[in-house]
Structure formats: structure tokens, C-alpha cells
Amino acid sequence: MNNPAISVVMPVYNVEKYVAEAIESVLAQTFDDFELIIVDDGGTDMSVEICTSFDDTRIRIVSQANRGLAGARNTGIMEARGEYIALLDSDDSWEPEKLALHKIHLDNNPHVGVSYSGSRFMDQNGAMLRQAQRPKLENITAKDVLTRNPIGNGSAPVIRRSALEAIAFNHRDEPRRLCFFDETYRQSEDIELWIRMALTGRIVFEGINGLLTRYRIVSGGLSANIAAQYDSWNRVIDKTASYAPGFIQQFGAEARAYQLRYLARRAIQMGEGAFALSLFKESFSFSSTPIIEEPVKSFVTLSAATAMRYLPTTFVRKLAGTWTGGKAVA
Structure with missing residues (x-):
């Protein structure tokens, strides 16, 4: 069986209200040579049952005890077979052309390690808001990553596998477990990885035009x-x-x-x-x-x-x- 060109890694933890929309947006991609790796991170609602209701051979479900978002992403990346790794949070979704455009970008720019795009915001019910993330796309420096985080959110990047391998490390308590995201973080794990990639891996970040991610804003909180x-x-x-x-x-x-x-x-x-x-x-x-x-x-x-x-x-x-x-x- 040939390896897919892109592996989509999607952690799932108690998101039964949103997960079907996220999966549907992956299956609706105009570029179809991908695998969707759903990492069941030990949730307690009906999320996994919803995931298993989709009948598509490109979907794989991996279950584990709860490790948090960073740990679930690490598991998915280790399971991935594609040259490119696309991250999607299970309460977000994509425009249909997202994977196709990022693959073209990465194929034609071998020096780029992380490809990303802008995002549109939607509310917790999926209604589109007027705001959007329109980040800087070119000539990204480590300072840009630290101060402005042009990637913007965890559902925006498509990453070259070799870029992730360049900054991988062994888990402190589980030496056989390879990590990319730092699992000691339950928040800010994205920016920690981007900064480390920019500084220690000298990875090149570059964006493409378009608002290709639909990023959900959940109102309320403390x-x-x-x-x-x-x-x-x-x-x-x-x-x-x-x-x-x-x-x-x-x-x-x-x-x-x-x-x-x-x-x-x-x-x-x-x-x-x-x-x-x-x-x-x-x-x-x-x-x-x-x-x-x-x-x-x-x-x-x-x-x-x-x-x-x-x-x-x-x-x-x-x-x-x-x-x-x-x-x-x-």
C-alpha cells in the first residue's frame, strides 16, 4: 500500500458537538491523497462513536489514555505515514482547497518547513464572524514567531515531516516515546514548538494567501x-x-x-x-x-x-x- 502524501492529525477529546463538521471538512478536500489519523485522547462523551460512523478507508482511529493536546498530536505524528503533516483541532474545520494549496506550496519550495495560511473566525455554533487572522506570509524571522506567531492557531499549519524530525526529542519519563510537542504544556504548546523550530531547527516558515482555516471561538469563560x-x-x-x-x-x-x-x-x-x-x-x-x-x-x-x-x-x-x-x- 502506497503511503499517502499528507497525514492529517486530529486529536479528539469530548468534542461531540463539533467533530463531525471537522471530519467532513477533511473528507471534502479537493486533494484526496491523505490519511486522517484521529487520536482518541480518552474522552468520555460520544465523540469516538461519531468518528467511527464515517465509512472511509482513509480514516484511522488511535486510542490512548488522556495525554492532552500535545500528547495526542505527538501520537498522531508518530502514526503518520505522509511526507507532510497537517494539524486540525477537532472543533475547527478547513476550506476544501486547503490541502491542495499547501501541497503545491511545499512541493515547489523545498526550503520551507512549515506552510500556513490565514483563518476565518466562527462562533461556537459555526456562524462566520467578520474578523479574520491575516498573518505575515513571507520573510518570517524567529522574532516574528516569538512576538506575533504568524501561524495563528493549531489548525493552520501543514508541516514537512523532516522539519518535525529535526526538533524531535525523547520523552523525559518514557525514553522510548518520541516527542515533537512538549507534553508538559497543556496550553501554549503550539508557540513553544514554533519557537523551538525557528531557533534550534532553523526551520523556514512561510504562508500562502487565503483564509483556509475556519477557527472556532467559543464564547464565555473565566x-x-x-x-x-x-x-x-x-x-x-x-x-x-x-x-x-x-x-x-x-x-x-x-x-x-x-x-x-x-x-x-x-x-x-x-x-x-x-x-x-x-x-x-x-x-x-x-x-x-x-x-x-x-x-x-x-x-x-x-x-x-x-x-x-x-x-x-x-x-x-x-x-x-x-x-x-x-x-x-x-
Whole structure:
């Protein structure tokens, strides 16, 4: 049996509401020489039953005890037979031409290790929002990866297998288990990998035009989730500083400012105006670069946080409708 050109790795953990849509978007790809490796990460709902209802020989299901997203991705990558590895989170989905366009990109640019594209946002019910991720596509530096993360989300990249092999390491407690993502992270595992690939593997990142990923924004949550995300991001910075101290010394403050501004926007999405405003002010205390380089985005963030903090809720919702269609702020 010939190996497929692309292996799609999709972890599944308690996503029964979304997983069918994710699988359907893979099976609808215009490029069909792929395998879909579904990693059952020990969930307790009907997700796996939904996965098994699809009758397609390109689908393989691998089950394991819960390891988290990083561990599930590692398992899927080890199972993969394709030259290219595409990652898809099971609450997201793809446009039909995504795999075809990334394969063309990687086939014609052998120096590129990670190919990615922009993303459209959708709400938790699948309705498309007005916002989108339109990242920098060319001449990506390690600084770009640290400060702006052009890949954007875990469902955007298609990765050359050799790029992953270049940064692989053995699990600390299970020496026979090969890792790509660091399984000690339950958040920020993506950016940790991208930074390590850029710095230690000298992997080239390059994007292609188009909003090819549909990235789901789930509304609601707690400010504690933002604090946990910031803590995990700080762990990434500490780990990076352990092997590239000069790099973090040079660009760490700017990266922190961008991260805090991003978390302020997440707080706005949750309706936490006061918390968002404090995060934005803290961002500015580290570096003014986000305001200088992206004044419009920074101004909108500050305005939204201020409005949510001080204005009546009904008025804020009316303003939000002109920007997000009354959905979420991403």
C-alpha cells in the first residue's frame, strides 16, 4: 500500500458537538491523497462513536489514555505515514482547497518547513464572524514567531515531516516515546514548538494567501483561564531563555506586550472589561511597539475595553454589532 502524501492529525477529546463538521471538512478536500489519523485522547462523551460512523478507508482511529493536546498530536505524528503533516483541532474545520494549496506550496519550495495560511473566525455554533487572522506570509524571522506567531492557531499549519524530525526529542519519563510537542504544556504548546523550530531547527516558515482555516471561538469563560494561559506562555519564555538567553533579552519585552494585548482582547470576548483594561495597560508598560506598529488594532482594543468597563451593557452590545456582527471579539 502506497503511503499517502499528507497525514492529517486530529486529536479528539469530548468534542461531540463539533467533530463531525471537522471530519467532513477533511473528507471534502479537493486533494484526496491523505490519511486522517484521529487520536482518541480518552474522552468520555460520544465523540469516538461519531468518528467511527464515517465509512472511509482513509480514516484511522488511535486510542490512548488522556495525554492532552500535545500528547495526542505527538501520537498522531508518530502514526503518520505522509511526507507532510497537517494539524486540525477537532472543533475547527478547513476550506476544501486547503490541502491542495499547501501541497503545491511545499512541493515547489523545498526550503520551507512549515506552510500556513490565514483563518476565518466562527462562533461556537459555526456562524462566520467578520474578523479574520491575516498573518505575515513571507520573510518570517524567529522574532516574528516569538512576538506575533504568524501561524495563528493549531489548525493552520501543514508541516514537512523532516522539519518535525529535526526538533524531535525523547520523552523525559518514557525514553522510548518520541516527542515533537512538549507534553508538559497543556496550553501554549503550539508557540513553544514554533519557537523551538525557528531557533534550534532553523526551520523556514512561510504562508500562502487565503483564509483556509475556519477557527472556532467559543464564547464565555473565566478570567482565571486567561491567567492560566499567561502562566503557560511565561513558561515558554523561561524555557526559551534557557537555551537562547540573548534572544529573549532582545525581544522578550516586545513579545510580552503583544501577548498581554492579545489576552486583553480575549478578556473583552469574555465580557471582562475591567480585566481587559488592566491587561492593556500592563502591555503598554512593557513596550509601546504594539501601539506603534499596529495603532488601529491597539486603539480598537483600548476603546472596546474602556467601553465595556464604563458604558452600559446594552450600548456596548450595539457598538459591538457594527464590528463583530454582535458575536465575539477575537
